Amino acid sequence: MFAIKRKTKGEAIFDIINNFGMLCICFLTLYPIWYVLVNAFNNGNDAMLGGIYWWPRMFTLENFKAVFASPGIMQAMWITVAKTAIGTVAHVLFTAMVAYAYSRKGLIGGKFYILLGTITMIFSGGLIPGFLLIRNLHMLDNFLVYIIPFMFSFFDLIIFMTFFREIPEGLEEAARIDGANDWSIFLRVVLPVSMPVIATIALFHGVFQWNDYFTGMIYINNENLQPIQTYLFRVVAQSSSNQMMVAVQGSAINRTVTSQSIKLATMVVTTLPIVFVYPFLQRYFVKGMMIGSIKG
């Protein structure tokens, strides 16, 4: 009946204005990032004069060379890569394991375990008791502080649990007949069919690990253990730009490089991995957000 869709005049105007508005939002979102990018690729002294908006005025790779030549920055980068990789694997495996157990019907104490978890979502000890605990566990200045306290999250457990309950029971039965126990069912049956939810949680936690500077700031004094975000925090927020220059001084210092231009280049290097990864995982996380939102 309504096979021919014709736009009224009002509709056409609406579409034009709406699309234009969306374009503006995209521009406002991307331009600040672009501005940093072009300045990072510009000669540092020249950039200090300002006025670089669209393209580098004096294009150079020196800033990035200085970043990659600086032992301090590279060490921080490796710590970040290590804590993100190990932390994410530990978080996903451990949380999924507990969620698998909680999701099984007839688990003795199951209701009680879930009640224990729900309380933790509503109430927590707060910063100071948490700090004292980490201190008593001798995890200050210890790489493990990035991993163990973040291995588990009850919120993520709910997302896993919702997903696991949807897995057909026949799959598990078949494995049990073949002589598999709960561990091998979890590792070899449940995990492989749960890739969408694993990808979602891994992305969320990976981004958290990559971007977290607070843990490195309060629990780590040893500079060799600080992640890149903490390193950046110390030079960006506390504007101790000298620290940046000192960090680069191991390498042959180039006059075109300033502490500001290295800061920009470090920001770009820090952000690139995430920007590359997330479009690939994008189709998973919308689904994951929905699963999570059902139970709040």
Next chain:
Amino acid sequence: MLPMNVKSSSRRSLWRRFIAQRHLQVMALLGVAWMIIFNYIPMYGIIIAFKEFNIVKAISEAPWVGLTHFKEFLQDDNLPNVIRNTLGISLIKLCIGFPLPIIFALFLNEVRSVRYKKAIQTISYLPHFLSWVVLGGILATWLADVGIINHILQALHLIDEPISYLAEPKYFWTIIISSDIWKELGWSAIIYLAAISGVSPDMYEAATIDGAGRFQKMWYVTLPAIKSTISILFILAVSGVLSSNFDQILVLRNSLNDSASNVIDYYVYQTGILSGRFSYSAAVGLIKSVITLILLLIANKVSQKINDTSLF
């Protein structure tokens, strides 16, 4: 005799069932152990708020001091400032930052081309993946004396001298709130878009036949359809009112803008971690937790009354 037999045999069968599911129980109890260590021991640790805790001694050895630390906070000169900043920033965020993603999702949903829509989405949630540290760097670059903001304003002759925005308390709230919206607008909209995509096309067709325009369809079809999602997220937002994004504040604050940037989370961090006044700081943190809990319960109740949606 009979009941006892039943009891003991049921206990035995319970034990047998427990043994049968021992692998699952190990997995479950590892999770419980983690929660006891990392969630429940810190909850117990709250009692230092009522004690004079000393870092070299154990919590149990510290002397009780009752409500001393709470009274001290109520008389603290920082209190009015901390409360004003915490509530001010959060309430403005709630009033502006909460509805904007809904409006964005409604309008994005009206974009006809699927590919164009996908592209806008992908771009709009990119900033969510940047860390506040990097964002702090971007903002510092933008707001610097030779930064783009000063350049534009000077070119337009709106200002004569470059302004150091991050050094002036009066600009701090604006910077915090707008950068937060910039970062999270697209990301927060995902959940609403997902909810909108679940609305049956029949509803829109019916509305079209009834002669509804685009705005009317948004208002009378889409918005009611995502009402429960909005309620849930609103409850969560209200309960977060006292946590005005610590990461962000920490990155953007400095001693010059302290009068506008000292919020309760920062105050706890400063007095506790930096100055080592653990008991006092834990007391302030506890006040915050309790108020947050009360807000959560109130918001939950109100939402239950108004439109039958609640968290628990």
